[in-house]
Amino acid sequence: MATPAPVNTSSRGAQRKMQIISVAAGLFNERGYHETSMDLIAAHVGIRKASLYHYFSSKDEILIVIHEEMIDLIVERQEQRAAAAALGPKDMLLAVMTDLVGLMETHPGHLRVFFEHYRELPMQARNAIAGKRDQYHQYLIDILEAGVSTGEFGPMDTRMTSFAILGMCNWTYQWFHPGEGWTAEQVARHFWQLFIDGAAPKP
Structure with missing residues (x-):
């Protein structure tokens, strides 16, 4: 047997x-x-x-894990892309924006918690998550600065522009409903095209 x-x-x-x-x-x-x-x-x-x-x-521990899963996921993806060094600034920016909007398809419940319950985190965990958020934000600024340096993007305040991009992508959790029209990739590409058209170097 x-x-x-x-x-x-x-x-x-x-x-x-x-x-x-x-x-x-x-x-x-x-x-x-x-x-x-x-x-x-x-x-x-x-x-x-x-x-x-x-x-x-505890409930706090669950909340911490939700936040860690979200930020670690997008940080790791970007670090892998940066290490591969296969994408230029334009394509790298599209990948980042697709990651952010794509979370609405893969982690919808997590995403709202990530944005709306951040202040509920215990202080030590909140500081750790804030550090990772700042790290990811800097990755985005680096992409924009690389684009300006290569001439793919026109002159800009990269920090202010990074906040505009994050706001545009992150706010989708308020109105984007996967399966009801556009895909996350379509939304991200539309946002990206708006940026590319506006950021193109002026003749």
């Missing part, structure tokens, strides 16, 4: 943690952070509250 394959408990545990994070993000989004209790999260996941504490020690 064949011996049953061993159960990969670590994989099952990781899947459960992902489920908890996804459910919690949705509840934080719908009800607000303070109105969402650990009891409510456990009930929506379908586990006992005691089991929930096996995965996360």
